[in-house]
Amino acid sequence: MRYDKAPMKTAGIYLHIPFCTKKCGYCDFNAYSGYKDGTKARYVDALCREIALRGDKSYRIPTVFFGGGTPTVLAASDLVRVLNTVREYFVLDDDAEISTEANPSDANEAYLRTLRGAGFNRLSFGVQTFDDRLLKMIDRVHTGRDAASAVASAKAAGFENISLDLMFGLPRQTLADVHRSLDTAFTLDVQHLSVYGLIVEERTPFWARRERGKLPLPTEATEAAMFAAVMERTANAGYTRYEISNYAKPGYESRHNQIYWRNEPYFGLGAGAAAYLDGARMANEKHPIRYADQCLAGQSPTVESETLSPDDTMGETMMLGLRLADGVSLAGFAARFGVTISERFGEAVSRNIEHGLLEQTSTHLRLTERGVFFASDVMADFL
Ligand code: SF4
Structure with missing residues (x-):
């Protein structure tokens, strides 16, 4: 007799780490600076509790993505512990894409080797630009040189799927600056680039500066020329634009982000994380301390849930x-x-x-x- 098993449902997993060394002036993400190590350790405990609470082995998991914030402000052993907890409570595909966002200045080779050894196989570095003058202006804590050496460390640690985030439309950035950043990115020979235009979001320091006339942004025409240059130069360098702002060498498209763009299901774990499961969108408590209190008390941190028509x-x-x-x-x-x-x-x-x-x-x-x-x-x- 033959028994046919129903095919398993699939879903990605997003894990949010809401800490950064310093908050960037343009950032409206759920990210906080200034927390002490004890708070971060408690947050990791809470996240592991939420993973245990939500664990569901009826799903096949093709992708796991650590985002933030800056996941690499945590010790490598903390990220490994979280990933191992995910493995304990979910069924990951053998070839699952396991990514983390990373800050170039946190990424030394030993740190990255620990992640690679635990099964992380994709890194996404928040570089934004290689120009130190512009990096300072947008409050980034790394230098262009840090970014280049982070990529070298990642390769030495065994990563073969590396992405860089770059930005255009930054204050005082010129078209020539964008070309120079692209030149450097191409020499680093990574597999994937995400290149976003700056959006000045409400309730950010950049918004307030623009209101006061103190944010010298490029004109709309220059910004359009920057975007056009990014599209043309990435294509000439062998990257295919597979999404408005994302460019990949063949076979290195982000599998996790494609789940979002195809409107497919994903778990969202951690403070402020959003999930989309069984036709419902859900969101967790945003504040990391309240989130940790709830999880550690054995309560669900979900604060919003809406079933979509x-x-x-x-x-x-x-x-x-x-x-x-x-x-x-x-x-x-x-x-x-x-x-x-x-x-x-x-x-x-x-x-x-x-x-x-x-x-x-x-x-x-x-x-x-x-x-x-x-x-x-x-x-x-x-x-
Ligand atoms: S590093 Fe990223 S998440 Fe953190 S403050 Fe800057 S832009 Fe926001």
């Missing part, structure tokens, strides 16, 4: 999927929702195609080259 889920699937260079699969959308993209969003699709911002291939709906520059306007049409 099919209409909301369709809108989010379009908004996220259009970020991908391939766009949204026509057949995949129809199979998931029982309705085609044109049946549900006919008007938004035709309008954006007419304006030259969207195009339909035989299999996908995607942004045009021009549409990439107006992505947020196009996406807003689907919500």
Whole structure:
């Protein structure tokens, strides 16, 4: 007799480490500086408690991502302990992508060897620029030289999947500065680049400075030229743009982030972490001390939970999927929702195609080259 097992559900796991050495002026992430080691140790205990509480072996886990904050402000042994706890309470794929964000100045070879030995296989360094003058201006604690030596240490420690985060549109940054940062990034020969334009978010020091007229940002035209330069130069250097801001050598696209852009399920563990499971979006208590109190008292730290209607889920699937260079699969959308993209969003699709911002291939709906520059306007049409 043959027994067919139902295929296991899959979900990524995101783990949030909310500590940084110093808060950057543009940052609106759930990140805090100035906490003592005892608070961090208590947070790690709490995170392990939450992992045990949420553990679910009915899911197959293809990706685990440590983000923040800056996960590498913790001791390497703490990150290893958290990863081992994840392994204890979830079923990880043998070839799971296990990433951590890292600050270049925390990343010495011994530290990175410990992570590699425990199974971490992808590093994402927050570099932003290699220009020390600009790094200072945005409150980063590392130098351009630290970033280059962190990449060398990562390679020596055995990492073969390394990503650098870079930024353009920084105060006082010129187009030539962006070219110089790209030159350095290319010489480091990493597998992946994330290159984001600066967004000045409300309630950040940069927002207040801009209000006072004290934030000398590049003009919109210069920023567009920077974005165009990033797209052209990364392509010439052998990176494929697979998402609006993400570029990879073949086979090194971030598997974890693609889960978000495809609107697929993921667990979110840690202070302020968001999760998307069984059609519901959830979020944890943001403050690390209150989060730790709740977890250590055996309580769930979830403070928000919303089950999305099919209409909301369709809108989010379009908004996220259009970020991908391939766009949204026509057949995949129809199979998931029982309705085609044109049946549900006919008007938004035709309008954006007419304006030259969207195009339909035989299999996908995607942004045009021009549409990439107006992505947020196009996406807003689907919500
Ligand atoms: S290092 Fe990253 S998370 Fe931390 S303050 Fe700076 S931008 Fe925010």
